Amino acid sequence: MAGAAIVTAGAFTTFGGLLLVPLHEERGWSRASIGVAFAISMVLYGVTAPFAAALMDRLGVRRVVVGALVLAGAGAAGTALAGSPAQVAAAWGLGVGLGTGAASTALAASVAERAGAGRRGLVAGLLTAAGVVGQFVFLPVLSRVVEGYGWQAAAWGLAGAAGLVAACALALLRGARAAVQAQSSQAPGTGGASHVVTRALRILAAATRRPAFWLLAGVFAVCGASTNGLLWNHFTPAAHDHGMPATSASTLLALVGIFNVAGTIAAGRLTDRVDPRRVLAACFGLRALTLVALPLLWSPSVGVPLVAFAVLFGLLDVATVPPTLALCRVHFGPDAVVVFGWVNAAHQLGAGAMAHLGGLTRDTLGTYDPVWVGAGALCAGAAVLVGVVRSARQERPAPYAPNPRDTV
Structure with a gap:
């Protein structure tokens, strides 16, 4: 795997x-x-x-x-x-x-x-x-x-x-x-590709009638905007604006990637032990602070402040995945995996939008600083929205019951 x-x-x-x-x-x-x-x-x-x-x-x-x-x-x-x-x-x-x-x-x-x-x-x-x-x-x-x-x-x-x-x-x-197995979505007697497409779309239609889906899709869109869309597309050009060579900026991004591993595993372990809302809200809250602080940390060379930014952002970058999946499970039970796929599609839409808006802002204003601050504000808002999602103590998913027709 x-x-x-x-x-x-x-x-x-x-x-x-x-x-x-x-x-x-x-x-x-x-x-x-x-x-x-x-x-x-x-x-x-x-x-x-x-x-x-x-x-x-x-x-x-x-x-x-x-x-x-x-x-x-x-x-x-x-x-x-x-x-x-x-x-x-x-x-x-x-x-x-x-x-x-x-x-x-x-x-x-x-x-x-x-x-x-x-x-x-x-x-x-x-x-x-x-x-x-x-x-x-x-x-x-x-x-x-x-x-x-x-x-x-x-x-x-x-x-x-x-x-x-x-x-x-x-x-x-x-x-x-x-x-x-999504028992409630399973249509007996159907099969093939048409059944798979129908089921995925049916689950989407049912999920969109619940506020939890829109909350989770919204916060995950912010996740994509502030990571794939912003950091991974515009960090190196922004560093270049401040006199930093591309090789140095790439080194900092590599550091972000290294600490991604530790942060994601730690977030997964925490999600198993505490309310996933707390883990997700903490990730977005801390990410907001790092993004708002970044315009104050730029320098032509790699120093301690930028290294600290890379380490902290790396710990938070993809740490949102385990708690988001857990919240999908809480609210959508056996349909959680398919719903998470649709929530992840919102992540990609957010990433694409920010990739474009970041470049547009730089072309218009001549600086990336408003983009970092704006992304930080979005992350702060996402941290607040997470609190609106009901917790695992308020709603329990249906138990997993494998379908005897499932194969490997």
Whole structure:
């Protein structure tokens, strides 16, 4: 499971970081035309998760994970063979987008649901941390491959890694059971892809009638805006505005990634022991303080204040995943995994919106400072909104009852 999370996370972050520039320079294609593939993959990464979660309930975790890895590997291989931007968009955008989306948050949520009471938060934290490791293991390794052997070798390397992990998953996940079965949403006598799509959409329609869904989707959209959308897109350009070399800014981002692992695992463990609302509110409250303080910490070199920012932000970056999944479980019971997939789609929408607004603010005002402060205010608001969500003591989910038709 961890291997699948590592490979899919590494594949998802590779294109924009390593392949875009070599493709532009070697093939002469415009950055905009190449970027279409990355845009498609980002959208599919966000919207695939709820359907993948429903498919895991129907076919079992093993089959979906193996299929997702094969699809991502085929997309990477197709990119290496592509002869036009349209072919890159079809290979990377569709193949890698669908594959990584099906084996990312859906996988972590589905496996965590099967872990049993008292361990779900920890398992969710571990698998989320594995995804973070994938980003920071693959990028430096593949960057050396690109420098020494070219971008096509890196794409083939990703395809090979995906195939290897798929083979391991096929052999080792024989005893895995499917994720939580949504009894209330199950339509007897139906099957196939149409059933999976119908179920995911039916769960979404039911969830949107409950305030808890909109609260969780809203706070997770703020999470995406303040992390993927803002920090990971605009930290390096903002650092450059203050005279810091890109290599130094990248070092600070790497530090954020390292502490992501510890923070996510710790948040998962805390979620198993205390009210998840407290964990989630603390994450957003502390994140708000770090973002508001950042404009005061900038300097041309890496000093203690910026290192402290990177460490603290890293501890909080993806620590929101285990408590959010736990709150989905509290309010949506056996439908929690699919609902979390839709909540994660809101995360991606928030990230995309902030990625655009951050650049627009910099172009208009000549500085990123209002963006950091504004994102901090959004996080403070999210911390308050978390308190509106009912706690686990006020509502208990229905017990998990596996469907005898589930397979592995």
